Amino acid sequence: MKDLKNLVNNINEKWTDIYHSLHYIHQENISHQAVRLLQHIEKREALTVGDLADYIGVSHNTASEHIKRLIKKGLVSKKRSSEDERRVFVIMTPEGRGVLNKHTRLDEDKLENVLENLSDSEAETVAKAFHFLSREARKCSW
Amino acid sequence: MKDLKNLVNNINEKWTDIYHSLHYIHQENISHQAVRLLQHIEKREALTVGDLADYIGVSHNTASEHIKRLIKKGLVSKKRSSEDERRVFVIMTPEGRGVLNKHTRLDEDKLENVLENLSDSEAETVAKAFHFLSREARKCSW
DNA sequence: TATTTATATCTTATAATACGATATAATCTT
DNA sequence: AAGATTATATCGTATTATAAGATATAAATA
Incomplete structure (x- = not known):
């Protein structure tokens, strides 16, 4: 069972963390x-x-x-x-x-550096996650 | 073996797609x-x-x-x-x-809606991905 | 032909952005 | 303690960004 509200908040915090650390x-x-x-x-x-x-x-x-x-x-x-x-x-x-x-x-260099430090399976998890999210986000018409 | 340049570009495209679809x-x-x-x-x-x-x-x-x-x-x-x-x-x-x-x-409502449409295992993949990325991004001192 | 539609321009007004010069008060140096 | 340095704040000035109303133009539509 998914605790959605909590997941939403968790993703949002990390979304801004990641952007703050890796933006150009x-x-x-x-x-x-x-x-x-x-x-x-x-x-x-x-x-x-x-x-x-x-x-x-x-x-x-x-x-x-x-x-x-x-x-x-x-x-x-x-x-x-x-x-x-x-x-x-x-x-x-x-x-x-x-x-x-x-x-x-x-920033491509920063992101590449971050991905280098992930294991192969972690990097694959990240690739899949963005695939899933963008697939569903595109359907969001609001 | 990871094709990093390709993954970087892929994530960046989806990053902006997701933001464009789900921002407030x-x-x-x-x-x-x-x-x-x-x-x-x-x-x-x-x-x-x-x-x-x-x-x-x-x-x-x-x-x-x-x-x-x-x-x-x-x-x-x-x-x-x-x-x-x-x-x-x-x-x-x-x-x-x-x-x-x-x-x-x-947008919390949009993101919740997107996550609802993911399977449990997909949602878990997304949660893990943000965990991995933010963990490593935080180490990025540039 | 008259009307509507899509842009563009002109005028005017306010907010945002930025910096040099200067002021003030606290801290550090000698 | 006196002078130098540091952290902010303020004043004057200049440019750019933002926005809307009024008006103009040209194309499409009724």
Whole structure:
């Protein structure tokens, strides 16, 4: 029998521990909303300016300005829809992906170092766990 | 034999997938630096204003102003050191912990829902994986 | 053709970020 | 004890980020 509440809390504590120990030391100071936008753009295909406005909960003109700033920094680009030429898709550039990774992923060198110190069976357990969690998380539509 | 580079990349992709699917929908728009400061304060004991300045890489006067703003929002409080009365420790308030959790933890309801959909043995695998990772991550001093 | 829709721009306002200069009080040095 | 050092705080100033209302433009739709 699973004690779910306890497991949830346990995972959450360790989730933040792991991130705090293994995250990148980044220098480029990107803003809060910029990270939120990039996170969403990375995970979804064909997002428009309006979609992004809804996602971060601001008016469309504000979202339009956010995108303008991200373009100026070279983190995203725009691509007009061919079906409906009013719509504009926001595309992540390789530079944007790089900056986002530095802000959301674990530092590859640190993580590799950690995994080296695990036994083969422990490393396998970790690989399986992330497989299970991401498989089910993807189904979560809330 | 472990293919580490591949495992690292695999975990990182799933790490961001999971966060994107399960993070809280937060409304309070706290700034980038504020989150960084709160994250560090949560994980370390007895941090001074100077420690925090070094951590986020700004001058001491800037850090002092960050703390002032966090105090105004009720997210941290100050406590003067009794040994050295020049030093001031920054303490997280329950409100600060709440706001930080909303910005760094996974949504408890979503995570519980995900775990419910795992078999007992899968859930156990997940619990073990976080145990192993956080155990080794804690040793990472870089 | 009139209306709606999707973006963009302009104006205005506030908050966040940062640093140099300076102030203050506590501690350490000589 | 006097002077130097250390830890914070505050003031002045400047830039960037954030946001929304009003307005403009161009494409699609009724």
